[in-house]
Amino acid sequence: MSDSGGILSSVSLDRRRLLEARMSAPLLAGGGNSEPGFGSLPAKDASNGSTAVRENGLLVKTTAPPPASDEEVEDSVGSFSSASNDSITTEKGGVRSAEQGKGDSRKRKRGKNTKLEQFFKRQGSQKLSGKDLTIENLKRENEEMKRQLEDSVEAAKKASEEAQSLAGRWRKALNECLRSAETHERAGREREFELKCERLGRIGVRRTGTTLQEGWEDGREAREVESSLSQIKLEKEEIERQQKELNKQLRKSAAEGSMPPPPSRGKGKFVQTTAYLLEQTEALRIRLSVLRKEESEWVEKKDSLESQKALLIREMRRQRDEKASPFNNMPVLHDRYQLTKLLGRGGFSEVYKAYDLEELEWVALKVHQLHVYWSEEKKNNYIRHATREYEIHKTLDHPRVVKLMDVFEIDKNSFCTVLEYCRGSDLDEYLKIHKVLSERESRNVISQVFSGLSYLNQQENKIIHYDLKPGNILLSDGQVKITDFGLSKVMGDNDDTAHGMELTSQGAGTYWYLPPECFEIGPAPPRISSKVDVWSAGVILYQMLYGRKPFGNEQSQERILRESTILRESLEFPLKPSVPADAKAFIKRCLTRDQRDRPDINQILEDPYLRKAQASSRSVGNNQSSS
The missing domain is CATH 1.10.510.10 (Transferase(Phosphotransferase) domain 1)
Structure with missing residues (x-):
């Protein structure tokens, strides 16, 4: 086989050698001075991969380039074939025509393009695979964060429910404590009221003919005071009578102008002398002074009892109104205010002492009630009156004015204003x-x-x-x-x-x-x-x-x-x-x-x-x- 046939065989058998031949293109294109024939490959040292060529008649050993990749080989083959398509011989010794070379070149280009497309497709696939991996990682992280967030929300919700449950239990306990304390205080006030009634008196019913009338009946201390004052009055009247009698005798003695008889030494009737009459007069004066002092003390005690009596009557009315009140069972109004003690009643409103379960402080609740039997006109007038009071009061803020804190509706016939509570x-x-x-x-x-x-x-x-x-x-x-x-x-x-x-x-x-x-x-x-x-x-x-x-x-x-x-x-x-x-x-x-x-x-x-x-x-x- 000729050298050209050897080259073709080498191209067909070892495609990497073609790339090496391309790298040695100047030698392949050299003149007749070179020892190797045209198109022959340089000698290759199989031991270390180096290549021997002649340069200026000398054999030079050069280091082979690193092996090319398959894509670079394909690239080189296509370029080499295109450049030398006019001089390549077939296995039968014939040379391809230029047209056939161009056709083969187009085929190789198409093959090259196809492989390049596959190469870039693989590169793109790798890049897409990397992006897909990143997206998947982000999705997994997002899902993990979402799960953690849901867990946190669930934990917070559970903690909130537990806190609300605990707050509800505390609130219920506080309600029970307030109600229990007020129940105990009511019982204590009733016992104290009964003791005061025994001391001071109470309102009783008296029969006058065929009618019954309410009247005040004095208690133990009040009766004692009245009895003492009556006794002092009687004694004072007696002393005054005796004083008049002594004065009469003294005037009679002075009119007679007689000397007092000598004191009697034997048995016989006592003779009242002027000196004796004067002694008696002085004794009566002293006794009368003592009685007046005692009377003043009893009068002072009576005044004190009268003041206590006025407070007792006020407490009696308060307890009566409290028992008759529709809020006597101490409800919680507006889901916030625990009612306790009725402070007072006037007109068509009641004022209760209450505890604010949110602000944890005492307040005063003024409950306005519309009676069901009122006409619509009267109801509207009362609402207008109460609204005017609220509109005036809500704007006021001064240390010498009770503060209005809130207002709310209880039902269609009653509403409430919340006021600052003042002890005392x-x-x-x-x-x-x-x-x-x-x-x-x-x-x-x-x-x-x-x-x-x-x-x-x-x-x-x-x-x-x-x-x-x-x-x-x-x-x-x-x-x-x-x-x-x-x-x-x-x-x-x-x-x-x-x-x-x-x-x-x-x-x-x-x-x-x-x-x-x-x-x-x-x-x-x-x-x-x-x-x-x-x-x-x-x-x-x-x-x-x-x-x-x-x-x-x-x-x-x-x-x-x-x-x-x-x-x-x-x-x-x-x-x-x-x-x-x-x-x-x-x-x-x-x-x-x-x-x-x-x-x-x-x-x-x-x-x-x-x-x-x-x-x-x-x-x-x-x-x-x-x-």
Whole structure:
């Protein structure tokens, strides 16, 4: 076989050698000076893979290039075949024509392209496989995170349910504790009430002819006091009779002008001498003085019992109202407020002491009830009245005003307002206990009251309380708070203090504390201003200092209205107890009958009497801070 045939055989048998031949292309294309024939391959050293070629007549050993990959071999074969298609001989010794070479070249190119496509497809598949792997990993991580999140949510939900369950158990336990404590306290109050009734008395039923009437029956201590006072009265009457008799005898003895007989030394009737009569007179005087002192003590005890009696009657009514209340079973209202003790009842509302189960603090709940037998008009009027009270009260925030905290509906016939709870009592109960307050304490209380009234007067639309009285002034550790804005009036934009506003609800209020203008009857409704509250405060100060009201003290509201007491009675100050002159002068200014001459809130705050109270408070504060 010729050399060309050997080359072709080599191409067909060892495709890598073709690539090596291509790498040695300059030698293959060399002239007749080269030893190897045209197209022959360089000699290859089988031992180390090196190739020997001649260069300038010398045999040079070169290092073979690294083996090519299959793709590079295919590339080289195609290029080599295309470049030498005119000179390649077939196995039969013939040379292919140029056309046949071009056809083979196109086939090889197509094969090459197909393999390249397969190569890139494999590379793309590998890249896609890598992306798919990344996506799968992300999916797995996402699923894992989702599972962990679901586990966390489930754990949180379970923890929340456990916390809610625990909170529910604690809340239930707190409810039971509050109810149990209140039940125990109610039993204690009832026992204490019965003991007081034994001491002080109770309301009983008496038969008068064919009718039964309720009347007060005195208790043990009350009967004892009355018995002692009656006995002292009888003894005083006897002493006074004896004194008159002795005085008569002394006058007779003095008229006769006789000397007293000598003392008798033997048996016989005792002769009353002038000296003896004088001794008896002095003894009776001393005994009468002792009886008067005892009588004063018993009267003081009677006054104390009367104060206790007033509180007992108040507690009796409270317990009666509590037992008759639809909320006597201590329910939880609004799923939040645990009712306990009824604090009081007035008009169509009840005030309960309650515990806020969310804020964990005591509050006062004022429950407004509409009676089912009321007409729709009356219901609407009451709702309008209560709504006005709420609208006024909800905007107020001052240390001297009870704070309104919430409002909610109970059912279609009742709703509730939640108020700040004040420990202690109201001024009315405080006066029933103490009867009369010192001037200093009274001045301090009324100064705080005017501080609250000043705040009401500073609102954009001035507020007139209109129902200021001891029952609407709460006392808690010496701190005063004004409450109950049910009758309050809001002055309009066009109303001022000088001209006031029309009183459209004449007849409402507590008559002992209302000024004369509220009782005036004329063709037009009377006009009022904040001076109404100034008058009321003056009445309250008078009552604290003297233990009685200045007008209509023993009268009922019906009698005050019928007899026009407030319009007719004049202001008088009792001799006892002794009250400073500046306090009396302040009361006179507050109780000026003509409202045109009466000071308003701003003017009364500048009064020297109140400024004295403020200076005293500052002095006490400075002393406490320095100590």
